[in-house]
Amino acid sequence: MLARNASQRTTVSFIALDFLAPRIFCRGNATTRRTLKAEPVRPELNSSSFFDRSVVAPLASSSRSTLSPGDVLDQLNKHIDLLHGTQCQGLSNGEAEIFNQAVLQLRAMAKPLLAPDLHDTWRILNELDKRHLLRFFGPPHYEMCSRIVASYCKHKLEDALFDVTEMEALREISVAAAAEGQSEGLKQYMLSLIKLKNPDAVLLLYERYEALLGEKVIRLEPEEPVDGDKGESANSSSDHAQDTTIHGLQSDILLAAVTAHALRDSKESFLNAFSMSFRTSARFIPSVIDHFTRLLDHDEALAKRVKDYGRRIKVARLVARPAALAKHIDQLAHSWALKPLEELYQDISKGLSTPDPWLSVKSSDKDANGSIYVSESAWPAFITGFMFCRRTDLASNVWNDVLKWGIRPSAAMFTACIKGYGELNAPVEAINTWNAMLEQGLKPDIAAYQALVGALYHSNLPEEASKRFQLAKSVVRNLSPTPADSDVLVLYNTTLHGMLFHHEETEARAILDEMQAEGPKPDIVTFNTFLRYYARKGQLKTLSEILQMIEPTGLVGDVYTFSIVLSALFKVRDDAPEIVLNLMRKQGVEPNAATLTTIIDYQMRLQTEKGLHAALSLLGRMERDEIPGARPNDVTYTSILTGIHRSNWLPPKLVAEYRKIIWDKMKARKIKPKRTTFNILLQACFQNPEPQGTQDALSYYKIMQKERIALANDSWYILLHNLVKREEWVLANEVRLDLLSRNFTPAGALSDLVERVRKRATEKLKAGPAAYI
Incomplete structure (x- = not known):
């Protein structure tokens, strides 16, 4: 039996009624409509025989003269039994009748309007166990058992206690059914115990349920450490450090x-x-x-x-999970989801500041008092996120809170501030932060130097940035621990980008020569930086020289390499796509739908007519099967549609024309957009600041309704959030009413948004016509 086998693999105590968990090869055979028939004894089957060709050979080779229609059906039934793993060896007619009668009785008791007889259900299951007939139980039977438990609990008076026999039967039946995916009975039984304020019984049920799922435990890959978290436990207690x-x-x-x-x-x-x-x-x-x-x-x-x-x-x-937290913060910041980001920080702050805190800034178990440890990497992540959203006040709050909690600001926190000031074009504040870090006795690491150099270039101070870069070069060799070449390379690539942005080509080429001779060796990002510079200047000869420099290094171009080359060549060559495809093959990169779609997306993001024509030219080659294995898919067409809708770089008339062209192509290929596709298109339309953007988004909304595409929480949120952001309150209220008319229950942030729109509509209604003047 499944539960019995599982119990041999774990030390956790399992339920006594383990016979309710079926053998793994008996799950698919049972239904509430099919009855069992006694069959003659046949050899025991094993899993390897299910796909043995010798088993099915007689059916395929038998001639019509030797097999009657009845024989064929009998053969088919036998092979269906083989497929589903039915093992009826030695089953008598009497036993088959007992099983089928038991199923009929259980089905009758599972009717929702009746209060089932739990004791009778328990008796039937025990009788089946004694006769070893529960091995034929499958999902439908467990669903019946779960319904019986759920119905019994619902009909039970709320304040009525369960006796010992009831608790035993409910526990064993509900847990076994839940382990097979039928959890309604267990949920209702747990809710009944919660209403009786019996948490111990509820947790015992959960432990047994969890134990039955024990064979599904898998080992997780170790998480990448973030900002020096190597060797740190993610939590303060070994109970939390589960692997x-x-x-x-x-x-x-x-x-x-x-x-x-x-x-x-x-x-x-x-x-x-x-x-x-x-x-x-x-x-x-x-x-x-x-x-x-x-x-x-x-x-x-x-x-x-x-x-x-x-x-x-x-x-x-x-x-x-520090790495997951940092990634989540970065995603919120780059999505400009300031409110969720601020709420996340407030939740962490409250967890540290309550009288009995459940979070701790102390990493040791003794100091943390069992609380969950907040890694030091969280604070620079929040500072970076808030400053990316241009909220220096919130970043300042993080800094002050860190001091309040007795944490000494780390070099990573100073680096986050420097990087943020660079994004805000605030070079004075960036330099002051650098000086403050030195005054605190902290030694800048390679990331700090990279942040300062990048900030100065971004703030149009190339001379000062160059000086800082030279300083970094002189001290990098003496840093302890010695930084990895990959980290040093980021500093060099940042410098090269800044130099070329300020047209310091001679200085940039000198650094490239130095890198090739002394290191760190340039990577594909380095070469892409030069390719982009020469492509924009239209210096195709020099661009070709850079391409020739790549091959001896053993590096292979990425999608950005080929996208840059395509953009440059398309200005002067009609056969630019063919040249780029040949270049990809020469470098061992076989063009496929994924790589070419990325190139198309890059061209569309340029928001130029040349880029649009290059993208459409490449799409045409994909549609004509001129590139083996690179037929366009829904992502390919979505990339072009989002490109034409994003911003207002194309006249509305052209947008409508290209949209129809792409839409017709998708219909011709029978490509039906999914909900996620429409979400992307809605977001792209709202990025167009003109009223046309709103109209385009609503037109896609109407298509979703026409095609009966179910809108989920994310789709409704995109619509309402952007309409509210544009102060299109009338349209937002219409969408809200449509949402409610579909009996959709909004959750989380969407629920708050719906309530906000409702209040606004109510205020407008009370104010009357004056509200619209």
Whole structure:
């Protein structure tokens, strides 16, 4: 049996009724409609025989003269049984009848409007176990058992206690069914225990459920350390530093277990809830939490606490994985999602500042007092994110909070500020930050030098930037630890980019010669920097020289290399796409749909007519199958559509014409855009600041309605967020009403946005016509 086999692989105690978990080869055969028939004894099957050609050979080789239609059907039934793994060896007619009668009885008790007889259900299952007939149980049977438990719990009086026999039966049946993916019964039983304020019983159920899924535990790859986190534990406690993840666990069952911890309402209970959640792959989606907490209408305070636990666990999961946290912050910043970014920081700040903090800036278990450790890499990540969003005030708050929490600002924090001031064209502040870092006795690393040089070039101070670069060259050899060549190369590439941007070609070529002779050896980014410079200047001869320099190095061009060359050649050569394709093949890069789509996207992002024509020319070759294995797909066409909608570089008339052309091409190839495709198109349309951008976005919205494409939380949010941002309140309210008419339940940030639009519409209605004047 599955549960019994699993119990041999783990030390966790399993449920007593392990016979409810079927053998792995018996899952697919059982349905509620199919009855079992006794069959003669036949050799035991093993997994290797399922695909043995000798098993199916008689059916294929038999002639019509030797097989009647009935024989053919009988053969087919036998092979279907082989495929599904039905093992009916030695099954008598009486046993088959017993099984089928039991299934009929269970099905009758699973009817939703009736209160099932739990004791009778328990008796039937035990009887089947004694006769070894539960091996024929499959998903439909487990679904019936789950429904029986759910119905029994719903019909039970809320304040009525379960007796010992009831608890045993409900526990064994619900857990086994949930382990097979039928979790409604277990959820309802856990909710009943929650209403009875019995968290211990709920957590025992969860432990047994988790144990049955134990064979699905997989080892996770170690996470890349961020900003010197090598050797650091992501958390303060060994309980948190799990290297395994439970997969297949249902989110509602996990939420029920979290609710049990929330019933206890203490720091320890939250940390236990987090530790439990951290070792699973389940995620707390806002809509799932909202739906679950509505089931806790008997206790509003508990529902509110569960939502709080869910939010904090989500934050804690990020904090416990420093690389994931830094990546998330970067994504929010580059999406200009300032509000979620600020809320994330506030949640972390609160976790550190409460009277009994559940987060800690201390890495040792003794100092952290069991709290979850916030890595030092979090603070420069937040500073970088806030400054990218041009909110120096929020970055300043981070700095002040770090000092308040007793943390000494690191070189990485100073570097983040320098980089941010460079983006803001504030060279004085960048230099002052550099000087402050030196005054603190911190030695700048290679990243700090790169940030300062980049900031000075970006702020149009090339002479000062060049001086700082020369200083960096002189000290880089004495840095301890010695920086990797890849890190030093970033400094050189930043300098080359700045020099060429300020037309210091002679100085840049001298540095390139130095790199080739002494190191660090140039990479493809280095050469792309020069290629882009000469392409913009139209110096094709010099561009060709740079291309010839690449080959001896053993480097291979990337999509940006070929995109730059295509842009340059298309200005003077009609056969530019063919030349680029030959160049790719020469460098061992076989053109395919992915690489060519990236090149097309690059051309569209140039927002020039030449780039558009180059993209369409390359698309034409792909459509005509002139490039083997590179037929255009939905991403290819989406790249062109987003390119023509993005910004206002094309007249509206041309946008409409090209849009129709591309749309017709997609229809001809029977390419149907998905919801994610429309999301990308909606975002691109809203990037056009003109009113036409709004009209184009709404036209795609209408297409989604016409094609009956289901709009999810992300689609509605893109529409409402951008309409509100443009102060198109009337249109936003129409979209809101459409959302509600579809019985769609908004969650998270979308729910807040819907409420904001509703309030605005109500205010307009109360004000009357004067509100529109």
